[in-house]
Amino acid sequence: MTGVLERGQTTSEPVAGLLARVLGSTSELRIEAFDGSRTGPEGAPVTLRVRSPRALARLVSAPGSLGLARAYVTEEIDVDGDLYTGLRAMSEVTLHSIPRREQLWLARRLLPYWREHRMPPPELEARPKGLLHSKRRDSQAISHHYDVSNRFYEFVLGESMTYTCAAYPDADASLETAQATKYELVAAKLGLKPGMRLLDVGCGWGGMVRHAAREHGVRALGVTLSKEQAEWAQAEIERQGLADLAEVRHLDYRDVPDGVYDAVSSIGLTEHIGKANVDAYFRAMQAKLRPGGRMLNHCITQPYKPDHRNTDPFIHRYVFPDGELEPVGTLVTAMNEAGFEIRHSENLREHYAMTLRDWGANLERNWTDAVAEVGVGRARVWRLYMAACRLGFELNNIQLHQVLGVKLNEDRSAGFPLRGEHGAY
Incomplete structure (x- = not known):
């Protein structure tokens, strides 16, 4: 299966497969993406739904927990089932971020998404000003x-x-x-x-x-x-x-x-x-x-x-x-x-x-x-x-x-x- 991008761009791997390599394979997690791709058992208690190409652009701009969080907060990624169970299945990423080697691998494959769909961070992010701890x-x-x-x-x-x-x-x-x-x-x-x-x-x-x-x-x-x-x-x-x-x-x-x-x-x-x-x-x-x-x-x-x-x-x-x-x-x-x-x-x-x-x-x-x-x-x-x-x-x-x-x-x-x-x- 080929993941189809807007304006005719393509990537050689389905979105669900790309994410599964980074997030890991577990019986508790299924991944379904906007391009129709899916990985993981149908009976998994938690399904991670990648609803928009913008979610992948966020993963390139901020690999690991911050990119995933931005996509979740903006509803570009959603979770069906218990969120805690899903995070536990992805604990290496959510607690320790993506290893540098995997970051580079993922960034290369998702770069077309970033070029096409990059967005500013959500307005909910804090931006305190002034001398630290003044x-x-x-x-x-x-x-x-x-x-x-x-x-x-x-x-x-x-x-x-x-x-x-x-x-x-x-x-x-x-x-x-x-x-x-x-x-x-x-x-x-x-x-x-x-x-x-x-x-x-x-x-x-x-x-x-x-x-x-x-x-x-x-x-x-x-x-x-x-x-x-x-x-x-x-x-x-x-x-x-x-x-x-x-x-x-x-x-x-x-x-x-x-x-x-x-x-x-x-x-x-x-x-x-x-x-x-x-x-x-x-x-x-x-x-x-x-x-x-x-x-x-x-x-x-x-x-x-x-x-x-x-x-x-x-x-x-x-x-x-x-x-x-x-x-x-x-x-x-x-x-x-x-x-x-x-x-x-x-x-x-x-x-x-x-x-x-x-x-x-x-x-x-x-x-x-x-x-x-x-x-x-x-x-x-x-x-x-x-x-x-x-x-x-x-x-x-x-x-x-x-x-x-x-x-x-x-x-x-x-x-x-x-x-x-x-x-x-």
């Missing part, structure tokens, strides 16, 4: 991801409005139970007690702030660079009658006054600050604590020393612009050198895979409303992102660590019990 640029990057629509996030995150890894007490626990368990785990590690002052940096929609105030009688301040998050969180604090203890401000963590807090929680912020700022970040957090105060840092990490690419190009362009992930050892060293004594660390990567599974199920259940709220392109970005990240955690391509440190008292005591409270450390 306050202005960080604000742009956070706004791109979080100031989408609070209503959309309600569809995806559920009642807790919590956009960080949950902690499942058992395999059958609900997402809401797991998020409450995560907040209680953080509270136990920090040793929260009535009357304490908690600073929650990168607080999102204020879940940890509300939990600390409601369950532990703590005076809690949360700060976030997302204006929409801050407005939603403060309204929810007032709705729940917690305004005498809890507050969320639209504020950069660098602008929070020093030296007044008993505990600091940082849940999902470190990924956004950049490697060059990690040391200064932990010094700033240490300066905000009283002697004997504790800090819990909860963030996505890499299981290996990062190469020149800090994040997957799809994630960088569509989801977390300017995001940078570090190995947990880098973070532990930075905390230690900032004056924290490290008391505990644990990896929750399986829990994040389960969290993403449940977020993805929420999105599918609310798909029609989600598309109506933010458009089909952005909804497809989130569908792809959550399925791909779930796979990344399952295959240990990324991890999630909680690291607990303490600012020692003047006599160098840590104020910790000999064994952990509630099994927390």
Whole structure:
């Protein structure tokens, strides 16, 4: 079979066969293309449909995960069946991109498509401006991801409005139970007690702030660079009658006054600050604590020393612009050198895979409303992102660590019990 191009151009190999060579052959995946070609078993649970020659032009211009993502977001490629299952079948490409040798092989064969059908990148891609990790640029990057629509996030995150890894007490626990368990785990590690002052940096929609105030009688301040998050969180604090203890401000963590807090929680912020700022970040957090105060840092990490690419190009362009992930050892060293004594660390990567599974199920259940709220392109970005990240955690391509440190008292005591409270450390 010959694949037919517009304006009479031809390529010697069918489109489905070209892609099958790169994506691999598996019983779980069938490929069907606009030129009538197809590969893979008819009974495969997932069918990848290449609907337009523009999809192939995108693969030439951005080989690997970014090209595939661009084609999926623009509906030039579609997936019949479960997207997560399809990505798992293509995991070598979706997680590690196409090897250079295969990139060159594919580019040569798809060059006619690129010449005929090349398109600019979708408008949904982030283009933050200014000095990397300056306050202005960080604000742009956070706004791109979080100031989408609070209503959309309600569809995806559920009642807790919590956009960080949950902690499942058992395999059958609900997402809401797991998020409450995560907040209680953080509270136990920090040793929260009535009357304490908690600073929650990168607080999102204020879940940890509300939990600390409601369950532990703590005076809690949360700060976030997302204006929409801050407005939603403060309204929810007032709705729940917690305004005498809890507050969320639209504020950069660098602008929070020093030296007044008993505990600091940082849940999902470190990924956004950049490697060059990690040391200064932990010094700033240490300066905000009283002697004997504790800090819990909860963030996505890499299981290996990062190469020149800090994040997957799809994630960088569509989801977390300017995001940078570090190995947990880098973070532990930075905390230690900032004056924290490290008391505990644990990896929750399986829990994040389960969290993403449940977020993805929420999105599918609310798909029609989600598309109506933010458009089909952005909804497809989130569908792809959550399925791909779930796979990344399952295959240990990324991890999630909680690291607990303490600012020692003047006599160098840590104020910790000999064994952990509630099994927390």
